[in-house]
Amino acid sequence: MHAKREIVAKGKRVEAPQPFAREEHLRSILDAVPDAMVVIDERGLIISFSAAAEKMFGYREAELLGENVSRLMPSPDRERHDGYLRRYYETGQPKIIGIGRVTTARRRDGTTFPIDLHIGEARLGEDRVFTGFIHDLSERQETERQLHRLQSELAHVSRVTTMGTLATSIAHELNQPLTAIANYTETARELLKSPDPATLAIVQEALADCAQQSIRAGQIVRRLRDFISGGQPERRVESLSRLINEASAMALVSARERGVEVEISLDQDADAVLVDRIQIQQVLFNLMRNAMEAMEGSRTKILKIRSAQDAHGFVRVSVSDSGPGLDGDIAAKLFHPFISTKATGMGLGLSICQTIVRGHEGRIWAEPSRLGGTAFNFTLVNAGVKDG
Template sequence: MPGMITEGEGNLHALIDTVPDAMVVIDEEGSIRTFSIGAEHMFGYAEAEVIGQNVSLLMAQPDRDQHTGYIEHYLDTGRAQIIGASRVTTARHRDGHSFPINLAVGELKRGSQRGFVGFMRDLTESRQTERELLTLQAELAHVSRISSMGSLATSLAHELNQPLTAVVNYSNSARDLLDDPTSANLDLAREAMDECAREAIRAGQIVHRLRDFIASGETERQIASLRRIIQEGAALALINGDGRGVDFETEFSASSDKVLADSVQIQQVVVNLLRNALEAMSDATRKQLRIIVRDGPQGLIEVAIADSGPGLTKSVAERLFRPFNSTKAQGMGLGLSICHTIITAHGGNIWAEPSKLGGAAFHFTLPLAEVDDGDD
């Protein structure tokens, strides 16, 4: 019965409470049976409040609505969509804000009973997983983007900012660790310095890739999942805790999410548009952010990122995708120009219009990939 914990579950509970990451055990119906201390800290709920409730309570959209379908699909077919794999996605705190997590789901079998256990790590707080996201950010920085004005020096400054920021972060972490030179901290400091060296090398790679992109104008396009690109991009945009106080949801209503694209470049577009939206809402009393993915014109898929910020003035809207046009006091005005260059290079379009939430909505389209029916 929901709410009752057997002796075996009690022993399991004592074990998982020793793990600092969040662990949640659910039954076949998706009802929460065990909620670790780490999960209490991460989500803001006491265990007694969530026992017996559906685990979708902890999920941001679209996973919240689709989770039951994931379980039923697995139980009916034995084909795992999220079980046995680790992925970056977003979760929902008790107070309503969304935050990035690394999620891994495993299956539990005890006699005739079957359940699932989720292992969750908050990517906004964990130093170890911060290194994973900094690696993703460094990969984004490898992408060569050039504004329509072709300002090489300014573009390089924009692109090099991410790896150089990573170098600073790793250096500061190593310095802090050396304040307490235990054996474990020295090992972590060495790892941080190794990462500094890698990021410095990547800074040099940016120069080479930008040069190649200018010379050929080509992108490395492959069949990719737009859902995965957006989920990871959202996690990166929220890495600094910028999602606090923001009602954030993602809606996938497209019949297919397979696109022909350079995943890293499209992820950069998503990150830029989400960060712009979060900054636009910084002073808003009501903060709503929506990502909507739907079928576009024939052969295309459309993505809309809408916010409840102040919106765009007419003068800004008319020059929106031109380089060096920025509404930010310290901005260089390259972000949207770079987004425009990437999307048009992929054969899509990008535009902005007023949002139903009261702010601005940025839309872009991408070509769908032709996938055989037998592909997942």
């Protein structure tokens, strides 16, 4: 039997709880925590699985004790998890521990969902354990989708109003030089009906004035374009794999339900990129959602996301699908504004993607994919490559 112990709390002596009672008390506290909690040992084997985790993943704790935690992960994290642990033990450099990240988890029925994952490390005697606190982002994402729909409706009204105002402004600004060009051209045409040395000199002067007015019109367009673009993005060194994981957690949340098989293959030697994180995630999100929608009516639905080192200090990112591919007429002007493959699309998504990528000194293009559909590629500055 354990000897009774007493402790002093606020001047009063109270009996300390026995080990079994303490364990039960701790378990009751953990079961009340709303976020899921999973504890693993150094080998990645599950040693504790909270009640919230049972509800979230659809497993009973007894089913998972002693199982590898990768069972709760979709590909490619499932196959790579043990390697992540080994690399941490060898280098001591954490990729997630103490940092937190948005990623994707896998339920018992195979469906995937976005999560916010935070991992802590602790010592139990000579043993090392890792505790993961998991928050399901599905509900928040649905709320955000509803807000996004409302914002889209408001944005549509705003765009129509803004485009009307912009069109009026452009028409007003360009009216003078275009009218002048028309007048000078008409004058030159009339004078050339009976050309002589005197009229030819006037025609040359009129054509020179036309050239000046066309330059003025181009300057007006450039000034408006510069005003709309709003300057250069704020770029920092970021992990490309983290950007892709976070974007895919949101963009591909319903992939399995739609029958889409997702494959992610990333070059860890080309992971550091110089980017504006939000803007590049917008590009990734748009390309992934476009790929999903392109395969809506396809029998085979495969989406591949890859990264690799590219020439001249760049990293190439590819998003490929097994959809029907692009019509030749559309492909030629795919990145032009107001060109869309969707019946209800405004045709601005890919144009915005191109603007963002070019603002990052990269390029973006589409080509037929080996899956039979379309592969969208874009390049980013490789921050891991030093000049010279």
